[in-house]
Amino acid sequence: MNRRRSAVSTESDTSKANTHFARALIEWHGRCGRHDLPWQRDRNCYRVWVSEIMLQQTQVSTVIAYYERFLQRFPDVQTLADAPLDAVLSLWAGLGYYARARNLHRAAIRIRDEHAGRFPREFAAVAALPGIGRSTAGAILALARGERWPILDGNVRRVLARHFGVEGDPGQRDTLARLWALSEACTPAQQTDVYTQAIMDLGATLCTRRNPACERCPLTLTCHARSTGRQHELPAPKRRPERPLRRVFMLAARRADGAVLLERRPERGIWGGLWCLPEFESAAGAQAYLGRVFGAAESAHPLEAIEHAFTHFDLVITPLLAHCSDYDGPPDPARLAWYPTGAPGALGLPAPIQRFLQRLASAPVQSQLFE
Numbered sequence: 001m002n003r004r005r006s007a008v009s010t011e012s013d014t015s016k017a018n019t020h021f022a023r024a025l026i027e028w029h030g031r032c033g034r035h036d037l038p039w040q041r042d043r044n045c046y047r048v049w050v051s052e053i054m055l056q057q058t059q060v061s062t063v064i065a066y067y068e069r070f071l072q073r074f075p076d077v078q079t080l081a082d083a084p085l086d087a088v089l090s091l092w093a094g095l096g097y098y099a100r101a102r103n104l105h106r107a108a109i110r111i112r113d114e115h116a117g118r119f120p121r122e123f124a125a126v127a128a129l130p131g132i133g134r135s136t137a138g139a140i141l142a143l144a145r146g147e148r149w150p151i152l153d154g155n156v157r158r159v160l161a162r163h164f165g166v167e168g169d170p171g172q173r174d175t176l177a178r179l180w181a182l183s184e185a186c187t188p189a190q191q192t193d194v195y196t197q198a199i200m201d202l203g204a205t206l207c208t209r210r211n212p213a214c215e216r217c218p219l220t221l222t223c224h225a226r227s228t229g230r231q232h233e234l235p236a237p238k239r240r241p242e243r244p245l246r247r248v249f250m251l252a253a254r255r256a257d258g259a260v261l262l263e264r265r266p267e268r269g270i271w272g273g274l275w276c277l278p279e280f281e282s283a284a285g286a287q288a289y290l291g292r293v294f295g296a297a298e299s300a301h302p303l304e305a306i307e308h309a310f311t312h313f314d315l316v317i318t319p320l321l322a323h324c325s326d327y328d329g330p331p332d333p334a335r336l337a338w339y340p341t342g343a344p345g346a347l348g349l350p351a352p353i354q355r356f357l358q359r360l361a362s363a364p365v366q367s368q369l370f371e
């Protein structure tokens, strides 16, 4: 066999392979799958939806505690829609990718206002909600209602590309269309919920990006990548541009009582909608802001840099500490807040900034921090 050719070449081959594929996965899930995750209990669209959004970019083991706290505070779509965005973001703090939380909240408001508070029945209406695309809509309806919809998240792409020998970058339109067609063909009419959970679990636990556990995989006898030894070539890696490095300065303006001035970030962009230290392109910009807002404040002193990796770039923040003991009110209460580092409130903060403020809280107000 030509190693570069697809493993599945005729329609009848495809049909047989697909039947075996679904059966093997369903049988495997009965024996080895995860059955005790919090979102598998009392399944409904809302509970599955929240779990699917949290599980994007985040592992199951991390998600569980966040999910349970979130469901305790927002047990249904109405409670979530009625809550202020800050309450949602504060429970999301530490999970990252905050656009997910903002979209979840926006979608809940839309369900309350446009669907009478009930999760939509139509696939198209579900897929059109903020933060829910074709694959997530399919997963919600398959898992919560047992409807037959194909899915194609990152784990499923990997399993399909390896098993059926799909060449090409899954980010490219043709390859993606081929993978969607395979997903559609493989999704069974019966036990769709079990199959959907099974293929997602296989990608997350056995058919992992590095070191797939082929010897324990239920698809091992029919897998193209396994039989040709090409597990590490499939799916074809995305061509990634070099990661840019961004440097910024953030001002930690600290009052005598230890409170630090925070600014709500704009909705768009990194950490959108979260509360953060005011950001500047230069130390001079931060110093000028200090003069403008606090009058004759002390000079700002640089502290140990904070490094943080985003998906597409690395961020290096130089915090600048300034003591602003004479100032007693924020100049713009809608956008600025004094944050009591010793007794943090319910504001949503990016995790690296939260950690920085914890360190700041443990240092004496007039000390040269972290030196």
Ligand code: SF4
Pocket: 159, 162, 163, 206, 207, 208, 212, 213, 214, 215, 217, 218, 219, 220, 223, 224, 225, 226, 231
């Ligand atoms: S046999 Fe290996 S490469 Fe193929 S689907 Fe299973 S784990 Fe993935």
